[in-house]
Structure formats: C-alpha cells, structure tokens
Amino acid sequence: MTDTSLKIEATSRSPEVHLDAANGTLSMSGESYPEDASAFFGPVFQAVAEHVAASEGQALTVDMRFIYFNSSSAKAIMNLFQMLEEAAEDGKTITINWYFDPEDDMMEEMGEDFAEDFEHATFNLKPETEDA
Amino acid sequence: MTETSRKAESDFTLFDSEDRVLEHASTILDGLEETTDLIKTLTTAYKRAVKDQKRMVRLCDRMQEELIAVKERLEGEVKARAELAEQFRMQAITDGLTQVFNRGHFLELCNHELKARSRTEAPLSVALLDIDHFKSINDTYGHAAGDEALRVVARTLENSLRQSDVVCRWGGEEFSLLMPRTNSENASGLADRLRKTLSEIVIKEGGTSFSLTASFGVATMVGPNPACKATGADAIDLLFKDADDALYEAKGAGRNKVITAKARLLETAEAVD
Numbered sequence: 001m002t003d004t005s006l007k008i009e010a011t012s013r014s015p016e017v018h019l020d021a022a023n024g025t026l027s028m029s030g031e032s033y034p035e036d037a038s039a040f041f042g043p044v045f046q047a048v049a050e051h052v053a054a055s056e057g058q059a060l061t062v063d064m065r066f067i068y069f070n071s072s073s074a075k076a077i078m079n080l081f082q083m084l085e086e087a088a089e090d091g092k093t094i095t096i097n098w099y100f101d102p103e104d105d106m107m108e109e110m111g112e113d114f115a116e117d118f119e120h121a122t123f124n125l126k127p128e129t130e131d132a
Numbered sequence: 133m134t135e136t137s138r139k140a141e142s143d144f145t146l147f148d149s150e151d152r153v154l155e156h157a158s159t160i161l162d163g164l165e166e167t168t169d170l171i172k173t174l175t176t177a178y179k180r181a182v183k184d185q186k187r188m189v190r191l192c193d194r195m196q197e198e199l200i201a202v203k204e205r206l207e208g209e210v211k212a213r214a215e216l217a218e219q220f221r222m223q224a225i226t227d228g229l230t231q232v233f234n235r236g237h238f239l240e241l242c243n244h245e246l247k248a249r250s251r252t253e254a255p256l257s258v259a260l261l262d263i264d265h266f267k268s269i270n271d272t273y274g275h276a277a278g279d280e281a282l283r284v285v286a287r288t289l290e291n292s293l294r295q296s297d298v299v300c301r302w303g304g305e306e307f308s309l310l311m312p313r314t315n316s317e318n319a320s321g322l323a324d325r326l327r328k329t330l331s332e333i334v335i336k337e338g339g340t341s342f343s344l345t346a347s348f349g350v351a352t353m354v355g356p357n358p359a360c361k362a363t364g365a366d367a368i369d370l371l372f373k374d375a376d377d378a379l380y381e382a383k384g385a386g387r388n389k390v391i392t393a394k395a396r397l398l399e400t401a402e403a404v405d
Contacts, residue, residue: 075184
C-alpha cells in the first residue's frame with residue numbers, strides 16, 4: 001500500500017493540513033485565504049482522493065478547525081466535502097468533525113450549513129473553547 | 133427456412149414503411165432515454181451549483197457584515213485615539229488647576245511672537261502679576277479657597293483680554309500676560325484695567341466669600357530683534373526680568389499697583405545705534 005500521507009505547515013494565509021494515511025485521519029486548521037486557492041487545495045484533493053481509493057475498508061476521520069476562510073477556500077471545502085460524501089455513499093465510513101469557537105457565529109453557521117449536505121458521512125458540530 | 137424468409141420478405145414488403153417508422157421511433161426513444169439521463173445529471177449538477185451559489189452569497193454577505201462591523205470598530209478607535217491625543221496635547225500645554233496655558237507653552241508663544249515682529253518691529257509687551265497676600269488667603273480660608281481664587285483670577289484674565297493676548301499660569305500665584313503689537317502705554321493701561329477688575333471680584337468658596345488684589349509688572353520690547361537666534365531666548369528672558377523687577381517694585385510700593393518698566397531697546401540694537 002502506497003503511503004498517501006500529506007503534511008503542509010500553516011502560513012499566515014493558509015491552514016495546516018495533515019493527512020495521516022496510517023491512522024486514517026485528515027486535519028485542517030487555521031486561517032485560509034491563500035493567494036491561489038486552486039494551487040493550494042489541488043494537491044490536498046489529490047492526496048485525499050488517492051487515500052480514499054487506496055484505503056478500502058479503513059475509516060476516515062476529518063477534523064476541521066478554521067478561524068477564517070475566504071470565498072475560494074469555502075468553495076474548496078465544499079468540493080472536498082462533496083468528495084467525502086460520495087465516498088461515504090460508496091460505503092466508506094467517514095466522520096467529519098467541524099470544530100469552532102462558540103463565540104464565532106459565522107463558523108457555527110457555516111458548519112450548520114455544510115451539515116445539510118451529508119447523508120452518508122457523519123458530520124459533527126463541535127464547539128470548542130480555546131483553552132479546552 | 134426458405135418459407136419463413138419468403139414470408140418475412142412478403143411482410144416486409146407489405147409493412148415496409150410502418151416498420152421503418154417504428155424503427156425510427158424506437159431509435160428516437162432510445163435517444164430520449166439517453167437525453168433524459170443527461171438532463172437528470174445536468175439537473176443534479178445544477179441543483180448543486182445553485183446550492184453552492186446560495187451558500188457563497190450568504191458567506192459573502194456575512195463577511196461584508198463582519199467587515200462593516202470591523203470598520204465601525206476601527207473608526208471608533210481612531211476617533212477615540214485622536215480625542216485622547218488631543219486631550220494629551222492639551223494636558224501638555226495647559227495648567228491643570230486653572231486651565232490656562234502653562235509656562236512652557238507660553239514661552240513658546242512668546243518666541244513665536246518675537247519671530248513675528250522681526251520685520252515689523254512692532255512693540256511686544258508682557259506683564260507679570262502676583263496675587264497679593266496669597267498665603268494669607270490659604271491660611272484664612274483654606275487651600276480649596278486658594279485654588280478657587282486661582283481659578284477665578286485665571287478666568288477673569290482670560291475673559292478680560294483681547295483676542296491676540298495670551299495668559300498663562302507662570303507658577304504658584306503668579307500669572308503672565310503676552311500682549312503682541314502693544315506699546316508700553318497701552319500695555320500699562322490694560323494691566324491697570326485688569327488690576328481694577330480683579331480687585332472688584334468676589335470669590336465664594338465653602339460658605340465664605342472674600343476679595344483679593346494683585347500687583348503687576350509690565351515690560352515692553354521695542355526696536356529690531358537681536359541679530360542671531362541664540363540671543364532671541366535671552367531677549368525674552370530680559371523682558372521678563374524687567375517685568376519681574378517692576379512687579380517687585382509694585383509689591384514694595386504697597387501692592388495692588390501696576391509698575392511699568394522703561395521700554396527696552398535691545399542691546400544689539402543699541403550697539404547699532
């Protein structure tokens with residue numbers, strides 16, 4: 001089995017991304033307004049798609065912790081979620097945890113909004129205080 | 133077999149056009165199914181696109197609202213800072229108790245006036261005034277009464293001066309006046325009017341009331357300014373030394389008086405003469 005892991009360090013404009021193929025986890029956290037959203041998210045999609053294809057029978061847990069994201073990043077997140085929902089529809093066990101600061105209404109609303117798209121994957125809204 | 137094919141051939145001959153129509157219709161129907169599937173796929177994609185668009189519009193609206201909120205908060209902060217900066221600026225140049233200029237800022241204005249008269253050589257007058265027996269006001273009526281006396285004197289001076297004149301708290305119970313473009317005679321007259329006004333006010337504090345008097349020393353600078361900048365500050369110092377000497381003389385002569393020093397023709401100018 002090829003290792004499809006991916007690790008991207010956070011910058012002031014882009015989130016940290018970590019796909020741990022062995023443990024079946026994907027995490028994204030921080031702020032997201034990269035200069036070129038396609039260039040940033042392209043390799044992430046590719047890695048996730050390859051991992052999903054190569055890890056039949058393995059569950060995937062996705063942890064999202066965003067402070068802020070711009071419109072392009074929102075579109076990228078929607079595409080990623082669609083890909084995950086389709087994989088779940090095909091039988092893969094997928095859990096998505098949407099972490100947000102309880103004082104951040106916008107992130108909460110976005111999470112609630114995204115939650116509506118999932119029928120096959122599990123989507124959890126997780127309020128999380130910073131010192132928790 | 134030959135029989136069958138012949139029969140089929142004959143059927144074919146009889147219903148040739150109908151068969152062709154049916155065949156054509158069937159082909160069209162097959163195509164319709166394909167088209168329907170395509171339309172279904174397109175509709176699904178379109179629904180998803182519409183949902184995405186609605187979400188993006190909501191997100192953009194939300195972000196704009198956040199931006200407006202941030203902008204308003206920033207504007208409020210900028211305004212508060214500007215007000216604070218102005219408050220600090222005023223505090224730095226104002227005497228806290230009397231709210232007239234402090235000595236530092238007053239001397240800056242004096243130097244500014246000195247520069248302003250370099251071409252016109254207009255007379256420049258100053259006056260120093262000291263509240264008579266201020267210590268006994270404090271001793272008799274208390275420090276709060278003394279503070280109120282200083283405030284009332286400051287306000288009275290401010291209200292009685294011309295627009296171009298400046299008053300400051302020189303220190304303790306002493307005040308100073310700057311009278312640009314005012315000759316010795318007019319400065320002396322103005323000082324005497326102020327002396328009279330001050331002697332007529334009644335100060336009320338803590339249930340008691342009292343009046344006070346003040347002594348004035350007036351000095352005037354005439355002729356050209358000193359040749360170099362370094363002696364400019366000295367020229368102002370000399371002017372106030374003259375005013376201080378005159379004030380001392382007024383105190384010696386029984387107080388509640390205006391003494392005017394002889395108009396000072398600057399030494400450099402005297403040397404030219």
